[in-house]
Amino acid sequence: MISALIPTKDSERLLVHTLSSLVSASAEGILKEVVVADGGSTDNSAIVADASGADWIESGNDAGSALCAGVEACKRGDWVLVIKPGAILQTDWQNEAVGFIERASRTRQQGTIVGVYSYRSEEFGVLARVKQTLIGLKHAMWKTTCYDLPFLVQKKYLQSCLARAPMLSVNAQLQKILRASRVHWLNSTVVFQRNES
Helix, strand or coil, X not given: CEEEEEEECCCHHHHHHHHHHCHHHHHCCCEEEEEEEECCCCCCHHHHHHHHCCEEEEECECHHHHHHHHHHHCCCCCEEEECCCCEEECCCXXXXXXXXXXXXXXCCCHHHEEEEXXXXXXXXXXXXXXXXXXXXXXXXXXXXXXXXXCEEEEHHHHHHHHHCXXXXXXXXXXXXXXXXXXXXXXXXXXXXXCCCC
């Protein structure tokens, strides 16, 4: 049903957290494979990916072409979860993903609909909630600003979008996809692990 695609470059520590958040979906059979598309890492990201059972795809020092190669390596899912290192999907995200995919498959615009997971802060207090609300408003008003958030997209649509701009940076490619898509905000949330180095 779903393939996960993680574009990475020197993200060893952050990759561990992201891969851990995908385990339950793999165990349930919803997530069929994880592909880590590397754009020239010099750390131990490859070892982390291998230890988790993820497929490792290298594409020189170009993270943009690595993303394109990663999509081509996604063989087992019709939908792709694009998720960056450090993103930690919260419990039960996979059940909402299944519901979204089933609902999207019944619409005529299924190819251009992208399901985006909302940002959630792990900080406490009123200021943290205000910050979270403002970030949510920014993402809702300017959908290209949410390129760091995990999103579900139909594989064929993702391939066609990336084929038009293979040499752009990963962020520019993701912004291009979001700009051309109809964004549906999913209720499940994502938090981000900060780099500890």
